[in-house]
Amino acid sequence: MYQRDYILRMIEQAGVIVGRVMHLARNKRMQEAIELLQQAMKEMLGLGSKLIGALSVKDLIALLSKDGELDSAKVLALGDLMKAQSELQREGGEEAAAQRTARKSLELLLIGREYDARGELREEFNRRIQEALDITGRAGLNEGILSRIVGYYEEQGSYAWAEDALFYRLEVLQGGERELEWRAAVEEGIRMYERWVLLEDTPLRAGGLSAEEAEEGLRTLRQLKITQSQ
Incomplete structure (x- = not known):
């Protein structure tokens, strides 16, 4: 029960942040939106946005794991935050960066889904994967x-x-x-x-x-x- 509550809390927290970020973006307050997103990545995941951009998905998976067990809540939350980051980059005219971020998010979610052996979070992963595929194409x-x-x-x-x-x-x-x-x-x-x-x-x-x-x-x-x- 505790694990399920933790996962839902992380997902909800990421959702609130994404909502605030996109509200700022819609109101042309892009710098504030970027700063809020960067702060959320640091506080929720312990990872700066530059580090997330620089690391491979394999390295991100390692950093989001403890004692060999992947923190699925953090993977889902990071997927949501990276989707928002991709949208901000696209709004700012950085199409190539937006695609790179979306592809990395897609790969992260696909691998995270494979770690969900019991399928408890399958719907959460599937929805995000499909959304990422809609953005990236093949x-x-x-x-x-x-x-x-x-x-x-x-x-x-x-x-x-x-x-x-x-x-x-x-x-x-x-x-x-x-x-x-x-x-x-x-x-x-x-x-x-x-x-x-x-x-x-x-x-x-x-x-x-x-x-x-x-x-x-x-x-x-x-x-x-x-x-x-x-």
Whole structure:
């Protein structure tokens, strides 16, 4: 109960801060909005905005963990604060910085979701991930994020979206010096389709895919694997 209360309190606190930040931004008080957001990051998470921007997501995960256990409340709160930061950057004409912040927030939330083994915060993570995806789109996402997005959609039962993300990932990896990564992605895709062809048609169709399309996708990837090996 204490853990649940702590998580809800952190989420609520971040929500209040974001509301105040965006109110200031709407009233053209951008500097005050930026300062309030920076202060919130420092007080709630113990991390300055410059440090958050400089660190990799892997390093952020380490800093938000204690004794090997990730503080999911802080991940969710940071995701909310980074979304607000991205919006402020966009309002200030810093489109590239806004996209970098949004992508980092997306990756952070995707990894945080994986740590939520019991699924107690699944809805909280899913909503934020979808909002982040709406902002970032797929262009410019690195291979690690794309891989997690495929898994995210599959777990959601959004099979058509998972298929689309998989083939986009393969397109990103094709050519150049990333053949081993491409091959690994093809193998992952084959295993994914092998899971899907065992499903009933009803859940597949609910996820935007038919049994015939799943079988066709499996044949396509198996053929890609054979062709690449020749």
